[in-house]
Amino acid sequence: MTRPHIKICGLKTEGHIDTVLARGCSEVGFVHFERSPRHLSIEDMIRLRAHVGGRALVTVVTVDADDEFLKRLATRVRPDVIQLHGSETAARVAAVQALTGATVMKAIPVTSMADLEEIERFRPVADRILLDARAPKTSNIPGGNGVSFDWGLLDALESRDFTLSGGINPDTIEAAVRRVAPRGLDVSSGVEREPGVKDDGLIHRLFDAFEAAVEAGPLPLHEEKRRFA
Numbered sequence: 001m002t003r004p005h006i007k008i009c010g011l012k013t014e015g016h017i018d019t020v021l022a023r024g025c026s027e028v029g030f031v032h033f034e035r036s037p038r039h040l041s042i043e044d045m046i047r048l049r050a051h052v053g054g055r056a057l058v059t060v061v062t063v064d065a066d067d068e069f070l071k072r073l074a075t076r077v078r079p080d081v082i083q084l085h086g087s088e089t090a091a092r093v094a095a096v097q098a099l100t101g102a103t104v105m106k107a108i109p110v111t112s113m114a115d116l117e118e119i120e121r122f123r124p125v126a127d128r129i130l131l132d133a134r135a136p137k138t139s140n141i142p143g144g145n146g147v148s149f150d151w152g153l154l155d156a157l158e159s160r161d162f163t164l165s166g167g168i169n170p171d172t173i174e175a176a177v178r179r180v181a182p183r184g185l186d187v188s189s190g191v192e193r194e195p196g197v198k199d200d201g202l203i204h205r206l207f208d209a210f211e212a213a214v215e216a217g218p219l220p221l222h223e224e225k226r227r228f229a
């Protein structure tokens, strides 16, 4: 089993950035979406990006952003990765890549097998694919909702070349690592004490559970069925 890399998303403070990096996080995510409790301005992101200082990849999450904003983001914040978390088409993904020169990660909301067909649509144009739970109808933000989808659906995929997100927390990360075994894991509200407020204790619990799961290795099939059916 390859050790998945971890992205902690929705970080807003230097202190929490230092905590996750000290625990081996290799990608930090900043959210630019005004309705989100994790929203950061361009100025905030410039400051925090400087604080990261090359210790991890910096990803900025956007939702159906326009060209003018994306150009400003690329020149001023210079993120390594731009995450497209709206209803961007494959053509739009290619256009964002050409416009910004950044690595582009497309988020695909998953509820059913049919949604997994979207992977084939985006794979040729997106540098990375993130599979996330679809936002509940009661939520006004498309991500960071702390809900999972049925990870059993992913058994049908041949490739593990995706980042898994949605509802990963200190209690669910074992199944994410040992049952799904994706290339990357993305966590946001699972390490928050309230929406938009990260918690050092939860961050440590998450990484402790992650290390234990990696150490334990993949689950034998009979055990997998018994524990995570």
Ligand SMILES: O=C(O)c1ccccc1NCC(=O)[C@H](O)[C@H](O)COP(=O)(O)O
Binding pocket: 009, 010, 029, 031, 033, 036, 037, 038, 061, 062, 063, 085, 132, 141, 142, 143, 144, 145, 146, 147, 165, 166, 167, 168, 186, 187, 188, 189, 190
């Ligand atoms: O986190 C947000 O507030 C957010 C707002 C708008 C679009 C996307 C957003 N988050 C995207 C992420 O990459 C989250 O990490 C992902 O949805 C998982 O969230 P969670 O279930 O809370 O771990």
